[in-house]
Amino acid sequence: MARIYLLLAWTWLRASAQYPIPLVMMTLGSFVLNGLDVAAIWIIFEHTGSLGGFGLAEVMFLYGTAGMSFALADMLFGNVDRLSQHIRAGTFDAMLIRPVSAFVQMATDRFGVHRFGRLAQAAVVLGIALPRLDPPWSRLWMVPLMIGCGLVIFVSIFTIGGALQFLLTDAPEVSNAFTYGGSTLTQYPLTVYGGDLVRAVTFIVPLAFVNWQPALYVLGRDDPFGLPYGLRFAAPAAALALALAAALAWRTGIRRYRSTGS
């Protein structure tokens, strides 16, 4: 599976290298565009010392970790939510007649360097935040783990969004609300949102485990919503549960696939 992924991604990368100028422009564009997000955070802190009870470095930490997870997920598997385009164009049929996973073929379709722009930007933000926070070494192990779990959670959401398109070929936007919406939501401390929303993203769509809960552990903060302490370590379980749900949704979707006329 991983071998096929790398093979397809490499082939697409080579093909895209035929057009170096649009490639550089798109990479730069995505870097700059996402940089505006950080500028917005900066402007907020020009006017106030804290956001939802969290300082600038802490907010940048939340932004950077969620950004890394989302950027990696989007880079590796974000294309999966383009399923309806492939169904309408008939190219999904072509993927189904090949002896490798249609999921991997979808994910690698048109793989290009521009997918690295967002990742670089999130890494820079995290790189600025971490030394300022200077969390104890004994807690730093959580950082790579939380980025990994966040990656799995976002990939699962992309997958479920893609699987939904087997039913809703005309409404791919529905899934965008959860993928891109989820990415934006996790950029800020959850204290800026209401308690109901926080409970929903903790227990229904587990976005709180992308960065919020594990970050409380890394930053050594009390949970402003008073949820159990153990939730800080629940990210792997939440990621696994969501990944299983996503795999099931995808399999069911493929079975129910209707193709197009002709």
Added chain:
Amino acid sequence: MIEVDRVGRSFTVGRGRARRTVHAVRELSFTVGAGEFVGYLGPNGAGKSTTIKMLTGILAPTSGRLEVAGLDPTHRRTALARRIGVVFGQRTTLWWDLPLRDSFELVRHLYKVDRDDFRSRLAELAELLDLGGFLHTPVRQLSLGQRMRGDITAALLHDPSVLILDEPTIGLDVVSKAAMREFLRRLNAERGTTVLLTTHDLGDIEKLCRRIMLIDRGRLGFDGTLDDLRATAPGGDSLEDVVARLYTGEREPAPGG
């Protein structure tokens, strides 16, 4: 090689009150033996493409049982893909932005074809289908005829025992059509590859198909040789008339029914 046993496929279309069930294929049964060359005919919307998609594992049937090259297409889709070749005339299965040669190289990896087998087979196919001039051209820049030859090559690089073609000659000029037919004829005669093709081109049928199956409104209406097909009509009719009569004739309600 292909076994279809009382297979049905229905689709639910429309919403709310306009919701209804369309039976694209119903109670379809036939078998195709190894080495046969079968033409699969039918008017537009008769269920040809639906059948092809079920045979290749793209669509799951709603009822009945299918077996292709010894495998159930729905449950063993990726394993089946290694044993069959599939070509859609209406759309390419090649990678649009990649040069043809890169597409083939990718196919080699995806189908796990041995490097030496791949080289010799590609050399053979490139000569038979005259690919030399455009092997390094991106697929999107190829003419329809060139692209079709590329698609056929890609479908045969893993040496499948069954080749399924959905309108392989559609849109091709006279010369390309003739070359394509000659290639398919030789493939079937010399390598013994089982071929099932759908077409609206009766030239394909006359030149290639020893057996003809005709599907209409989801059911098999005729199954026999070209001579059997001609014999269904009074002498002197062209093949076109015979087929047209079968297409339209069966649409009239049966007497008393």
